[in-house]
Amino acid sequence: xxxxxxxxxxxxxxxxxxxxxGITPIFLALTSGRATKVQRRMAWQAVCVAFGVIxxxxxxxxxxxxxxxxxxxxxxxxxxxxxxxxxxxxxTGKTDEPKxxxxxxxxxxxxxxxxxxxxGAIVSVILAxxxxxxxxxxxxxxxxxxxxxxxxxxxxxxxxxxxxxIKDGGVVLVTRLAGMMLSAIAVxxxxxxxxxxxxxx
Numbered sequence: 001x002x003x004x005x006x007x008x009x010x011x012x013x014x015x016x017x018x019x020x021x022g023i024t025p026i027f028l029a030l031t032s033g034r035a036t037k038v039q040r041r042m043a044w045q046a047v048c049v050a051f052g053v054i055x056x057x058x059x060x061x062x063x064x065x066x067x068x069x070x071x072x073x074x075x076x077x078x079x080x081x082x083x084x085x086x087x088x089x090x091x092t093g094k095t096d097e098p099k100x101x102x103x104x105x106x107x108x109x110x111x112x113x114x115x116x117x118x119x120g121a122i123v124s125v126i127l128a129x130x131x132x133x134x135x136x137x138x139x140x141x142x143x144x145x146x147x148x149x150x151x152x153x154x155x156x157x158x159x160x161x162x163x164x165x166i167k168d169g170g171v172v173l174v175t176r177l178a179g180m181m182l183s184a185i186a187v188x189x190x191x192x193x194x195x196x197x198x199x200x201x
Contacts, residue, residue, distance in 0.1 A: 003133075003140040010128045010144040016182040017086065017120040018050075018148065020155035021174040024163060026115065027156045030106040036160075042107035043156035049112025051149045054125050058145065061126035072130060073200065076193030079123030083186035086120050090179030093172070116152060120182075127189075 027046075031039045057064070065075065125145060132141045155162065166174070 001136045002143075003137055006128070006132060006137055006140040007144045007147075010124070010141055011148055012181075013124050013128075013185055014121055014144065014148040015151070016178040016185070017083065017118070017124060018116055018152060019090065019175060019178050020152055021162075021166065021171050022090070022178065023111075023115060023152070024155060024159045025168070025171055027111065027159055028163065030111060039159075040157055042105070042111070043153060043159075045105070045107035046111040046116060046156065047149050047153040049108050050116035050121075050152070051145070053113050053117035054121060054145060054149075057122045058125045058129045058142070061129055065126075072127070073193045073196035075123060076127060076189050076196070079120070079127065080186045080188075080190035080193060082123060083120045083182055083189065086118070087179045087183035087186055090175050090182065093175070 027043065031042050034042070065072070125141075128141045128144075129138070132138045163171075
């Protein structure tokens with residue numbers, strides 16, 4: 001059965017990490033000076049790169065952990081710390097906004113990775129796939145991943161319209177709220193990891 005709780009939890013986590021409203025001004029800065037058709041193509045390329053990276057870690061996450069001899073609790077604690085750093089950046093407004101470059105396809109780097117498929121999103125997907133129960137749980141997880149990337153594509157595809165609607169102040173407000181939510185998720189993930197370590201000791 002499709003698990004809406006799993007879907008909603010992962011979708012919300014990825015939303016606050018990947019931050020579609022916050023990525024909009026960065027996308028516009030990186031693609032400025034290009035034709036609208038080119039901007040739309042770069043939005044599609046960035047989403048495809050991000051999805052490819054996330055999918056690889058989602059499918060091979062367990063093998064990667066086994067090869068590196070990393071336990072899930074350790075990954076949860078490390079992931080929580082990474083999410084907390086991202087949350088602090090969102091809250092304080094200290095996120096870096098890369099400048100546009102003409103010689104590099106910015107849809108691949110830095111847009112696709114690491115801005116979209118960053119460490120926080122990768123860790124969250126690995127843990128979600130690890131904890132998903134049965135076929136229904138896996139379908140819920142991958143549906144959330146696909147839905148999130150669709151949202152990212154729509155956001156960047158229509159970024160010019162979105163900026164005109166919510167203005168710069170709206171982007172800042174949503175970014176700060178996302179930082180608050182992400183910080184709570186990060187702390188809870190660290191607590192869960194510590195509790196698992198204590199339980200396994």
